[in-house]
Amino acid sequence: MHVSARTFWLPKEGNAADEYEDAGWPVGRIERKCSYFRCAVADGATETSFSGEWARLLVEAYGRGRISSATLPRTITELSQTWMDGRPTRDLPWYAEAKLQSGTYSSLLGLTVSSRKGCDGEGRWKALAVGDSCLFHMQADSVAAAFPLQRAEDFTSRPHLLSTAAGTGDRHDLDIDKCHGSWMQGDRFYLMTDALAAWFLASAGAGESPWDDVDRMASYGDECDFAQWIGGHRRTRALKNDDVTLVHITVE
Amino acid sequence: MPYTAELSRTNPSCILFLIDQSGSMSDPFGGDRESNRKKADGVADAINRLLQNLVIKCAKSEGVRDYFSVGVLGYGAKVGPAFSGVLSGRDLVPISEIADNPARIEDRTKKVDDGAGGLVEQTIKFPIWFDAVANGGTPMCGVLTQAQNIVTSWLSAHPDCFPPIVINITDGESTDGDPSAAGDGIKSQASSDGNALLFNVHLSSHAGHTFEFPASGAELPDQYAQLLFNMSSPLPEHMLAAARQEGYRVEEGARGFVFNADMVAVISFLDIGTRPSNLR
Numbered sequence: 404m405h406v407s408a409r410t411f412w413l414p415k416e417g418n419a420a421d422e423y424e425d426a427g428w429p430v431g432r433i434e435r436k437c438s439y440f441r442c443a444v445a446d447g448a449t450e451t452s453f454s455g456e457w458a459r460l461l462v463e464a465y466g467r468g469r470i471s472s473a474t475l476p477r478t479i480t481e482l483s484q485t486w487m488d489g490r491p492t493r494d495l496p497w498y499a500e501a502k503l504q505s506g507t508y509s510s511l512l513g514l515t516v517s518s519r520k521g522c523d524g525e526g527r528w529k530a531l532a533v534g535d536s537c538l539f540h541m542q543a544d545s546v547a548a549a550f551p552l553q554r555a556e557d558f559t560s561r562p563h564l565l566s567t568a569a570g571t572g573d574r575h576d577l578d579i580d581k582c583h584g585s586w587m588q589g590d591r592f593y594l595m596t597d598a599l600a601a602w603f604l605a606s607a608g609a610g611e612s613p614w615d616d617v618d619r620m621a622s623y624g625d626e627c628d629f630a631q632w633i634g635g636h637r638r639t640r641a642l643k644n645d646d647v648t649l650v651h652i653t654v655e
Numbered sequence: 656m657p658y659t660a661e662l663s664r665t666n667p668s669c670i671l672f673l674i675d676q677s678g679s680m681s682d683p684f685g686g687d688r689e690s691n692r693k694k695a696d697g698v699a700d701a702i703n704r705l706l707q708n709l710v711i712k713c714a715k716s717e718g719v720r721d722y723f724s725v726g727v728l729g730y731g732a733k734v735g736p737a738f739s740g741v742l743s744g745r746d747l748v749p750i751s752e753i754a755d756n757p758a759r760i761e762d763r764t765k766k767v768d769d770g771a772g773g774l775v776e777q778t779i780k781f782p783i784w785f786d787a788v789a790n791g792g793t794p795m796c797g798v799l800t801q802a803q804n805i806v807t808s809w810l811s812a813h814p815d816c817f818p819p820i821v822i823n824i825t826d827g828e829s830t831d832g833d834p835s836a837a838g839d840g841i842k843s844q845a846s847s848d849g850n851a852l853l854f855n856v857h858l859s860s861h862a863g864h865t866f867e868f869p870a871s872g873a874e875l876p877d878q879y880a881q882l883l884f885n886m887s888s889p890l891p892e893h894m895l896a897a898a899r900q901e902g903y904r905v906e907e908g909a910r911g912f913v914f915n916a917d918m919v920a921v922i923s924f925l926d927i928g929t930r931p932s933n934l935r
Contacts, residue, residue: 417665422715449928452716497780498714498754501707504777508931561900564931597929644661645928 404518404526406440407653408433409621411629415646416637424448424455425596425648428466439517441466444536444648446596448508448564452499457486457567458509465513472531472579479577483567506568510534512551512594516586516654525585526654528592532580535562537600540584541591541614546607551580555605558597592652593617598645602636621651657849658891660817662722662927668817669724669747669809670709673798674702674785675825676731681789682826682860685915694826695787697858701824701917702727702785708922710754710782719751722927726805727784730798732791738784746805757782795829799837806844806851818849822911822918824856827879838886849891854911855883856918866914868898870906880914887912890924897924900932 409432414423424447443465447454460482464470470478483506490503512532521527530538532551535558540548552558563578586592591614595603606613620629629649636642662668680695706725713719724747729737736746741756763781766774799821806819821841844851861876869875872884887910890898898905901920911921923930 417663422717446929448931448934450712450930450934452714455716496718496755497757497760497782498710498719500780501711502714504779505711505934508934559896559900560926560928561897561930561932563933564929566931566933644663 404437404440404516405655406433406435406437406516408435408440408442409651411620411624411626411649411651413630413633413647416634416644418646423646424458425646426455426458426462427594427648427650428462429650438519439515440652440654441468441513441515442594442650442652443511443513444594444596444650445512446510446534446536446646446648451505451507452502453486453490454507454509456489457507460486461509461511461565465511470511470513470531472581475531475579476577479565486567506566508564508566510536510562510564510596512536512538514538514592514594514652516592516652521585523585525587527583528586529583530581532582533578534564535597535600537595537597537603538582539593539595539600539603540586541593542587544612544614546614547590548582548584549604550582552600552604555601555608558601562597586654588655590654591618592654594650594652596646596648598643599633599647599649602642605641617649617651620649621653658818658893660815660846660848662817662925664721666816667722667724667813669726669806669813669819671726671728671747671802671805671819671821672702672705673728673730673802673821673823673825674698674737675793675795676729676737676788677791677793677826677830678731678789679793679826679828680731680787684858684860685862693787693789694858694860695789698824699785699787701856701858703781703783704917704919705822705922706753706784707782708919710750712922712925712927713750714754719754721749721751723750724748724809725750725753728798728801729788730794731788734794734797734801747809753784757784758786759783792830793825793828794831795823795825795834796831796837799823799834799841803837803840803844806841810844810846810851813846815847818846819844819851820854821851822854822856822921823883824858825883826859827857827883833882835882835886842888850888852888852891852911853886854918854921855887855913857883857912857914859915861915864914865916866912867916867920868903868905868909869912870908870910875914884910884912893926894921894924897926
């Protein structure tokens with residue numbers, strides 16, 4: 404199996420690059436022959452602090468094979484400790500202390516593509532999601548799978564997310580969505596955080612072909628092209644002003 | 656569509672709190688004559704909790720982001736800005752300055768879920784900006800008129816902002832006339848995103864029912880509550896949706912009005928970005 408992967412990202416307009424709170428894995432561009440490939444996106448919640456660090460921990464853990472739907476509860480506990488160890492604890496203003504006590508939150512969408520053939524003779528893929536970051540499996544000009552959300556109107560500003568906080572009860576009640584399927588030569592996978600995914604679904608729902616722009620960006624675009632493309636959609640309010648992350652995968 | 660403007664540091668909005676400091680606020684709260692809890696204590700608690708929640712909402716890794724400027728006008732023996740200390744005399748203050756300048760910070764404990772089905776006590780810092788005050792009449796028309804002037808001035812500098820929100824915390828018994836027209840004056844002010852919102856928190860000596868965001872005033876216990884209900888703006892669509900997600904049973908037409916209850920939930924209805932549904 405040959406995998407081409409590219410990750411694009413852009414902070415919310417008006418925010419600095421170091422205020423970007425999404426994360427994508429892999430970082431940058433990869434061309435690789437392999438028997439399986441892992442990638443992920445995560446979206447740290449605006450209303451919590453240090454959520455970008457949490458999102459980065461989650462995608463890296465998924466990318467390095469530390470997270471599956473079976474191991475997620477245990478791994479989240481370990482990663483929460485790593486996140487907490489990286490936080491300042493002394494001489495904090497009252498509001499920073501309150502914010503840390505409530506923990507931080509992020510979505511996570513992870514995709515594993517495998518060259519191992521299923522009974523239909525095709526390669527397999529599986530994905531897990533907590534929250535509203537989305538996967539689109541593209542076969543030619545058709546959306547073969549949209550996961551976990553299928554309609555633009557399903558997005559809200561209040562998704563259920565992965566938390567570092569003890570006391571939310573989340574460890575015992577993780578709301579994990581799972582999906583799997585098979586892929587063929589030349590299929591693409593898009594992993595998108597919510598603003599871009601909502602735009603993609605709205606555009607596809609309106610009979611347009613948003614995959615043309617996405618594939619063109621992955622084939623020919625650079626960071627500046629991506630920023631211009633996203634900026635154009637933000638200006639027309641077709642795309643909500645939010646951090647944006649796209650991981651684009653082609654498998655052959 | 657109205658009430659969809661982005662709340663950001665480059666396009667902030669303003670929230671103005673009006674706090675009743677009249678002599679009648681020394682009466683018992685919620686008909687509770689056995690405890691010493693007065694309506695003025697309820698007002699102080701309400702404003703401190705509202706400010707605390709607003710600051711925490713805007714706090715990020717690097718500090719507090721100025722998504723809002725906030726004013727507090729007191730009305731009782733006099734009408735005017737109610738902050739003390741370094742904020743004294745200012746009518747609107749960026750939320751980051753309010754965060755850094757409470758009058759004092761108390762340690763309190765609260766019980767939180769330990770994640771394993773039990774509860775543990777957690778010490779939290781509780782900032783206090785305002786103490787209970789009860790002195791003089793209830794010049795509600797006067798304070799609403801002053802609030803309108805502040806809102807008008809804000810809108811001239813921020814014409815495309817999310818509309819200003821005025822939250823009036825009172826026992827409802829205006830002593831300088833019917834406040835309805837002054838309330839209408841605030842609600843007639845508008846940004847390109849919609850009209851300013853006027854919400855009311857009625858703290859009464861009446862025992863019995865509490866009401867949160869009702870759509871009708873028919874069951875409210877007296878004419879003061881009904882007057883404040885009628886003055887209150889309907890919750891915009893996204894706030895209605897947020898209220899439902901927070902577990903409130905609100906109907907279409909629900910208004911920004913509570914009776915003997917708090918309005919801290921309104922802070923969570925404000926949309927500055929992703930808020931986890933499982934955030935406690």
